[in-house]
Amino acid sequence: MRLLKQLVPVAVVAFAGGMIVGAVQGSPLLTLLLGVATAVLAVLVYARMVRWSERRAPVEVVAKGAVAAIVRGMLIGVGMFAAVIVNIAFLGGYRIDGMGSVPGAVGLVGFMAAAAVTEELLFRGILFRIVEERTGTWIALALTGLLFGLSHLFNPHADLWGAIAIAIEAGGMLAAAYAATRTLWVPIGVHFGWNFAAAGIFGTEVSGNGASQGLLHGVTSGPALLTGGEFGPEASPYAVVFGLLLTVGFMWLARRRGNVVPLRRGATVTLAQ
Template identity: 30%
Template sequence: MPFKKENFLKKVSVGYLTGFLSFALIFVISVLGGGFKIQSIWTSNNLPILLLFCIGFLIQGTTEEIICRGYIQGRISQKMRIYWGIIISTIFFILAHIGNNGISLAGVGGLLIFSVLTSLLRFYTGDLWLCSTLHAAWNFAEGPIFGTAVSGNSGMGLVFKSTSIPNHPLLTGNQFGIEASLISILIQIMLIIVIIYLGQKHSRLSIFKKAA
């Protein structure tokens, strides 16, 4: 599994901050648009549970990235062109979540965009630090911090409790969670554009080439 030692602290920090702040931005836009009613539920007694969730999501996010972006994308990219590795790992990622509560066409779209985003991070950086920590931070912010559903799994809020306002699916993603919202998909598309621009600018690699 490609976890390179070089600059790993920087990659972990950048990945975690990008994941957390990206979701925070999406959430704020949704709240300002009238998608959620929020309530502070934080008490000091929640701190140990919050830390456990932080560790748990680091393990969960890293495990999913090792399977999808590490093994599947890596192995297929060695034998075929890199974009096939991205496509097949994305299909597997979606199928792994297809039984989650509230899954919908919009939810599948959100999973697809998120998978492409993390696949490109894995491709351009050559390891799993950025995509794993971004994934972990996104889920941690989504559930325990802001109290929204994480891929259909709700009831994790420890800092805020967020109640979605009916008839605002473009802002809330309905039962599946914000990742199925139009706001989330648009923000992630913007991130993908930035990743491709920076990746192509600072690397000679191309997603249309076969991996070495």
Template identity: 35%
Template sequence: MNIFYNFEEQRLRAGWRLLLQFLLMIFLLYAGQMLISYGTDQPGFLLGRLPGAFAFVLSTWIAVRFLDNRPFAALGLAFDKRWWSELGVGIGMGALAMGCIFVLQLLMGWLTFSGFGWERAWSVAYPLPLLGYLAGMLLVGFYEELMFRGYQITNMIEGFSYSQKSYTTAVFLAIAVSSILFGIMHAGNPNASAVSTVNIILAGIVLALPYLFTGSLALSCGIHAAWNFFQGGIFGFPVSGSPSRSSLLQVNETGPDLFTGGRFGPEAGLLGLIGLCLIVLMTYQYIRAEGYTLGLHDNFK
């Protein structure tokens, strides 16, 4: 057996494809950040997300086209009517989960209001910073799901199912490894901790489920983008360690970090885990209601 190349499939083996895509992504991310730094030393939120979008999407497209030898749409990107409908459903799920976290903090008396986003000093009319934040979070939700769920899980299932491993074991390994990488990529964020990293690994598992059940990234992208936007853009919580200056509601958290996540945000607290559990329940209900099989989609078999 050739450990580098699969002559039957006429392509590199999955592990090498994943490694090359990841290295290309790092190179493009560095190049994009350098280009942005030449233009400004203080990019806004949306501009600051563009290097990531450029690196994640381009490296994945190149890998899919020239290493995987499959169409880009095979990563759950049909972009048909159902795809856009499921994107909207995912946005609703993420918004509802984060809204429940906000309401729980209100009921516990852990939030105090300090004002509204438009009351802060801005160089442009207030809705524009909020809209820029929304656009940035839509980008993050798309390109992170494209790479961590779409590209990595698809290829890891193929790689781990090789040899004597059962297909079920391969799926579990793909979910676990991609989610661990997802957590590690956020471990360097401001105010990160061991707890926040573990919780983000769990979030990776939760975001993998809709992709595996439906064969589409639409639900995962919508959940991810809405979770981030409502967390930081509407309710004023930190998002993965970064505060949001442009949030609609300006709040101060006074509850215990064990529950609220402290300066990292709900993703590092028990309330974040409650939100993830709600997303799992909503995903389960959607899968049943829409007639999907509660199991691995045919795209992965």
């Protein structure tokens, strides 16, 4: 019941906000404003539901230090995508055909902010955190990462490989980022930085949703095995490799900080049955 009390209200905000933001995508300024408003409202609703259902302060979204944590996450996300796209370009799978659209990139800030915040609240703030309490960090990371990947099967141009790639490079890595820091601001920053770098900077497809008008007019070509095809660079082996490396790094940090919740005995019995 605690999971539902938190999941349903945040999901309603995510769905309604996504519909509204999608409806005004022709206006970059409105997209920016409504996207940011959706993100802020989602955090407020999440915090209120946690206070109500768990009788505690929602320290994972505390305002103090939020900006610095988001910026750190954004740098990681942008750096990770830049590393992926540079490797793809090195083998001739990506090129820049001129400048893109500054207003388009501005609108994408709002769109990506709404998506990154609501997805992190749902998958890491609610699902991962509550499942982790029952099963331990590693099982929660695997289960919620898989769910995150499978949720992308509903996207245009999605296939099983794309979902598996998302599960590994994003679902697992973002959960590891939360485990290492115990704040949602870092995974939110990583998620936003990755998505905005893909669409808002390099102009590539994002999870099968088609290329957007970012700062650069990017063109991908060549084997889908290299570029990720119509699903985008997230389905590239490079993205999976870099995502795995970050997952290992975050989990090493989580273990060093004592943030890894061990497998519960009850969970072991259940799995054995």
